[in-house]
Amino acid sequence: MGRKIAAHYALIEGELRRNIVVEVDDMRQIVSITQTESLDNMAGVEFHPGILIPGMINLHCHLELSYLRGSIAEGSGFAGFARAIGQVRGNFSTEQRIRAASLWDSVMWQEGVEAVLDIANDDLVMGVKEQSQIEYHTLFEAFGLGLTSLESHKKMAQNYNHSTLTPHSTYSLQDSIFREACISNNSTISIHLLESRDEIELYDNRGSLAEWYQRMGWECDFLSYGSPARRVAESVASNRRTVCVHGCMATADDISLLDSHFQGGVTWALCPESNRFISRIKPPVELLRSLGARVGIGTDSLASARSLSMIDNMRQLGDIPLAELLTWATLNGARALGIDDRMGEIAVGKRPGLVIIEGADLSSLRLTEQSCARRLV
Numbered sequence: 001m002g003r004k005i006a007a008h009y010a011l012i013e014g015e016l017r018r019n020i021v022v023e024v025d026d027m028r029q030i031v032s033i034t035q036t037e038s039l040d041n042m043a044g045v046e047f048h049p050g051i052l053i054p055g056m057i058n059l060h061c062h063l064e065l066s067y068l069r070g071s072i073a074e075g076s077g078f079a080g081f082a083r084a085i086g087q088v089r090g091n092f093s094t095e096q097r098i099r100a101a102s103l104w105d106s107v108m109w110q111e112g113v114e115a116v117l118d119i120a121n122d123d124l125v126m127g128v129k130e131q132s133q134i135e136y137h138t139l140f141e142a143f144g145l146g147l148t149s150l151e152s153h154k155k156m157a158q159n160y161n162h163s164t165l166t167p168h169s170t171y172s173l174q175d176s177i178f179r180e181a182c183i184s185n186n187s188t189i190s191i192h193l194l195e196s197r198d199e200i201e202l203y204d205n206r207g208s209l210a211e212w213y214q215r216m217g218w219e220c221d222f223l224s225y226g227s228p229a230r231r232v233a234e235s236v237a238s239n240r241r242t243v244c245v246h247g248c249m250a251t252a253d254d255i256s257l258l259d260s261h262f263q264g265g266v267t268w269a270l271c272p273e274s275n276r277f278i279s280r281i282k283p284p285v286e287l288l289r290s291l292g293a294r295v296g297i298g299t300d301s302l303a304s305a306r307s308l309s310m311i312d313n314m315r316q317l318g319d320i321p322l323a324e325l326l327t328w329a330t331l332n333g334a335r336a337l338g339i340d341d342r343m344g345e346i347a348v349g350k351r352p353g354l355v356i357i358e359g360a361d362l363s364s365l366r367l368t369e370q371s372c373a374r375r376l377v
Ligand SMILES: [Zn+2]
Pocket: 060, 061, 062, 119, 192, 245, 300, 301
């Protein structure tokens, strides 16, 4: 049996519209969208107070780090966070890690996440993801200045559906292995980019990353690119679908450079909760909007977030028109993953999932502290 669902507003074609009835069949496919005069006395229609949206796309997550929730102090800064994660990582059993991933996977599903671009360093929680109702796209991450081979990454990627390789960042990999990780990717590339000032200063041989590398005796063979954004533009083929994660320090020049390099543009995956947690900084939302950049939303991991709530991250992005903000969390993520032919918007023939946002201010169309998302379909 199919269902007919209505709410105060529904996100349709990028707009918040009233008096919409969405009909979905028992395979979760949308079979009709109708606009009526009024929703009063419509027999057989479920009415949910709030805003009806398609299932959300979490464009940046590390589900495998869910066990680290509450283990790392807030505000420790970029280098401090990296050190702290190394210190606490060994304190947990395999079972604890799997249990945490399983728990947070089901929380994300209930809160309306339909697909995740998920970063992985090993395959410990791949079983959780394979059994999940969420569609995970896993990127096995190449990481480490001493890394010289991607054989183990390639083997892991071969073993699982929707999985491939990606480079971690422009500061953690030498030149040739960074390029090889991009070439080996057969889906969406995701790069942690311009999260902190230290990443930029490294290219001038200063700042905390440069000092740390010097202390450890590690050399970088990629500093001649001059900047993180230039390294990406000169190392990644222009026809690749690419997600840049964080972008807190991105300038107008960086954003324009990457947009003009990539034929289909780039998507900036903003994770404001993680930025607040680690460094008390904010992504440059207004700059990205003013340049017409494409934005998606991620939660990052529970090592640097209180929750994996997409709504919490949206709320922290500030006063963005709600229809636009919701499009970032849905269709833009689906486009970045190349799955917008079946997910990311409420449209006939698609199977996006249906989610109700409750507790929003419906007169000003803003998210409030009470707003939350709940899966209907
Ligand atoms: Zn990350």
